[in-house]
Amino acid sequence: MTDMTPKERLFNALNDRPIDRIPTFCSGCSQTVTVESMEAIRVYWPEAHRDPGKMAELSRSTYDLTGLEVAGVPYCLSIEAEALGCYTDFGSKRDSIPQITGTPYTDFDEVVVPEDLLMAKRVPVILEAISILKERVGDTLPVVAGMTGPFTLAGHLSGIEPMLKGLIRKPDKYMGFIQLATEIGSIYGKALMEAGADVISIADPSASSDIISPRMFRGIVKPAIARIVEAIGGTSFLHICGNCTPILGDMAETGVNSISISDKVDARQAKGLVSGKAKITGNISTTVTLLLKGPEDVREECRAAIEAGVDILAPSCGISPVTPNRNIIALVDSARIHSLPSAGVP
């Protein structure tokens, strides 16, 4: 059992097979690298956002330098919206995460879908970075591809505020944006899998229960995510930021293998609500504990999360790029120190 690779450990945990300890992972809002790691290997943002070789090298550095058991791309939730013509700000600094800053569209039938989506803007960069990672670390590390959830992508295309208001006043117009985002997500998610990703991590921060009602999630977002999960046809995680306790059961019913929860969710309660439908990944605070506190605080929070029953120990969202590596190392140490072998281990 000591020879278990991170990839085996993760897939064993997902499939109720024996594990030697709890796996660590990151499936939040698609961000797994730090400026400290960039400086250590001399590969930096913003260049690595557009260069598949640099992206793969940087993604690999997370495991090499911190032990966090993941090789994840990309570092943002802007790939699909940029490919569809939304305005994107890449920033100029080593800690700049690309952001969607606006949309040229007021109606869904105006959206210009590229003839070959898989060749548009940074989509080929991501597909190539996945193939490189698959070849270099794919036997041992899970290669994770993050993608934008359908509600968030629809918000990028239509403007999130008009969409939130419009779904009540002009539902047909905004359902058009959501249907388009679902089709794009289905094509893109399948392509990520075919490029060699072991896991697809769908992040839909705009669908948080802090923003929309559980009823709206059930009626609009849940079926859209379920369609994308079906199109992906492989292992998938679903991450939604904030306190999503009211929709955890629905999130699990989309067919994903694991729900990635934020630190606003009570892990023990989450376990009960999801009840065997999906594994719980999380939920160590990225904005407070990992970013601002020290290794001791991280270990304490990890101990509590493991005791509460998280199946996969992970940051609560995408990692802030200015997180100190020592805190990520403390998270990985906690998995080794605090977790007990599963009952099935010989």
Ligand SMILES: [Zn+2]
């Ligand atoms: Zn998040």
